[in-house]
Amino acid sequence: MTVTEHRPWRGVLVATALPFDDDLRVDHSRYAEHCAWLVENGCDGVVPNGSLGEYQVLTPEERAKVVETAVSAVGGARVMPGVAAYGSAEARRWAEQARDAGCASVMLLPPNAYRADERSVLAHYAEVATAGVPIVAYNNPIDTKVDLVPELLARLHAEGHIHAVKEFSGDVRRAYRIAELAPELDLLIGADDVLLELALAGAKGWVAGYPNALPRESVRLYRAAVSGDLDTAKELYARLHPLLRWDSRVEFVQAIKLSMDVVGRHGGPVRPPRVPLLPEQEAAVRAATEKAVAAGWA
Numbered sequence: 036m037t038v039t040e041h042r043p044w045r046g047v048l049v050a051t052a053l054p055f056d057d058d059l060r061v062d063h064s065r066y067a068e069h070c071a072w073l074v075e076n077g078c079d080g081v082v083p084n085g086s087l088g089e090y091q092v093l094t095p096e097e098r099a100k101v102v103e104t105a106v107s108a109v110g111g112a113r114v115m116p117g118v119a120a121y122g123s124a125e126a127r128r129w130a131e132q133a134r135d136a137g138c139a140s141v142m143l144l145p146p147n148a149y150r151a152d153e154r155s156v157l158a159h160y161a162e163v164a165t166a167g168v169p170i171v172a173y174n175n176p177i178d179t180k181v182d183l184v185p186e187l188l189a190r191l192h193a194e195g196h197i198h199a200v201k202e203f204s205g206d207v208r209r210a211y212r213i214a215e216l217a218p219e220l221d222l223l224i225g226a227d228d229v230l231l232e233l234a235l236a237g238a239k240g241w242v243a244g245y246p247n248a249l250p251r252e253s254v255r256l257y258r259a260a261v262s263g264d265l266d267t268a269k270e271l272y273a274r275l276h277p278l279l280r281w282d283s284r285v286e287f288v289q290a291i292k293l294s295m296d297v298v299g300r301h302g303g304p305v306r307p308p309r310v311p312l313l314p315e316q317e318a319a320v321r322a323a324t325e326k327a328v329a330a331g332w333a
Contacts, residue, residue: 042221043112043139044171044199045240046079047257050087050117052247052292053101054301061097063104065301069247070108072300076250078243080113081105082142084129086178087244087288090117092306098129102136111137115171119144123162130166140169142201142242147179153187160196170196171223171242175203185209189216201225201242202233205283210236227282231272234260244282245275248294248302249327274330277323286312290320297324 051073054065070081083105084090084098093101105114118129118141130141143163145156164170172191176182183191183200191197202209203225210222210233224233224241234241234257246253252271259268272279281290289312292302297320305311312320 042198042239043080044115044142044169044221044223044242047077047241047243047246047254048080048082048115048223049073049078049243049246049250050082050085051105052288052295052302053083053088053093054303055306057304059304059306061093061101062301062303063100066101067104067108069300070105073246073250074109074113077254078246078250079240080115081109082115082117082242084117084119085142085173085242086117086175087247087291088117089288089306089309090119092308099132102133102138106136106138112139114138115140115142117142117144117173118163119147119173121146121148123159126159127163127166130163130168130170134166134168138168140171140198141166142171142173143197144173144175144179145181145183147181150180156181156183156187157191157194157196160191161194164196169198171199171201171221172197173201173203173242174225177203177205185212185216188213188220192217192220199223199239205229207232207236210238227279228276230257230279231260231268234268244287244291245278245294247291248298248300248324249275249278252327275327278320278327281320286316290316293317293320294324297321298328 054062056062083101102116116133120126133141146159174183199221201223221239224230224238227244256271295302
């Protein structure tokens with residue numbers, strides 16, 4: 036068994052954008068093709084039903100089928116669904132659904148219907164862990180207002196509730212504190228625009244956004260960064276950063292979908308309440324993507 040099989044959240048796992056048709060229905064066949072294309076282009080797996088996959092505006096039937104579609108396309112070992120929900124019982128049921136579909140791990144936000152305290156966070160992860168599938172915590176204090184600080188992550192790991200964390204706080208200093216407090220807890224890069232910094236700090240994976248549009252060079256960037264090939268990594272990082280920084284902006288879904296359209300993939304529309312980019316935002320994303328294409332990145 037390889038390291039990646041034993042810890043399937045390691046490597047480049049793409050938080051997949053979800054294609055809709057003109058009537059905003061999920062295009063499952065196009066989604067299956069997209070998952071397969073990402074793996075064919077060097078990505079290690081996919082993360083359906085994350086924020087980039089607009090899971091909040093899917094029906095339960097759509098959300099379940101998205102997971103099943105990804106598993107059919109690339110195999111369960113390569114699929115780590117987001118199982119976030121307002122209630123712990125509902126999140127546990129999504130973890131059970133992922134388990135039964137054949138997924139090897141799941142990604143879980145803390146409670147985010149309110150500003151949960153530490154006891155609530157611990158109880159939430161303990162409940163979902165009863166599904167019996169390894170959990171990758173997702174720390175996104177910017178959007179959830181619940182911060183999985185290193186001390187809390189270490190406790191969650193010590194109690195056996197989590198095996199890794201997708202770190203989206205943007206505070207790269209946390210990587211070193213997490214390593215001190217919980218050396219066996221895998222750190223995953225959670226924001227595209229701090230990839231190099233967290234890779235150098237010992238990250239074991241990247242839950243990524245922009246590989247949806249530019250998988251080959253994104254994977255090349257990640258591999259160079261984690262292997263210590265700084266000359267290659269710094270050059271690629273500087274070139275791609277005008278796009279990577281959109282992953283940390285409010286309009287990240289629209290931006291990544293637009294880049295997909297520009298490179299000849301299908302990004303397509305978003306579901307409300309998201310709205311299209313403003314003209315100046317669209318122009319900036321389009322120009323940066325076209326520059327990447329002209330440089331041979333797509």
